[in-house]
Amino acid sequence: DAGVTQSPTHLIKTRGQQVTLRCSPKSGHDTVSWYQQALGQGPQFIFQYYEEEERQRGNFPDRFSGHQFPNYSSELNVNALLLGDSALYLCASSLGAGGAYGYTFGSGTRLTVV
């Protein structure tokens, strides 16, 4: 049973560029949440997708956007990259909107902005 799959695992981008990160949820899960984890900190909620809609958003600028596809997979897009966007980006899947039954996390995409 495949868990949450994220791609790519590592990525280096230049300031000002755009990036797209991808996530395939665990089989049977229909909700995807994205988190940003800076070094030495806990994951920070970016947004959650359920039924192909953004259901809730954390305190992140509009440069961060996403999408969920009919097969429940999801993309996170970040435009006009800043050095401060360097972090581990985690995708978490769950069943149903909300985190009421806990998340299954992927191993993350390590984004470095230079």
Place this chain on the structure above:
Amino acid sequence: GESVGLHLPTLSVQEGDNSIINCAYSNSASDYFIWYKQESGKGPQFIIDIRSNMDKRQGQRVTVLLNKTVKHLSLQIAATQPGDSAVYFCAETNTGGFKTIFGAGTRLFVKA
């Protein structure tokens, strides 16, 4: 693998001892709480959860205690093993809401 928590609070215990990791949560409306374990180079892994209508829940070698009066959670690990070395996060959410908030984390280091 990468280091997740370079500047996190650290708890160092001897192998075989019991570990207690504490967490203060922020939202009095939260009604569901989860402990996650994150090893280097991996995403957080679900350990145990508890709902607000309970004050204690036990799993295999782990126990979570919830004190709603002071908004405090603790994770107790019995007979700590080297494989328990990781960063531990508490997380809170509301079953009617959509986002889970993570605490800052504690690094557990188990000495053999």
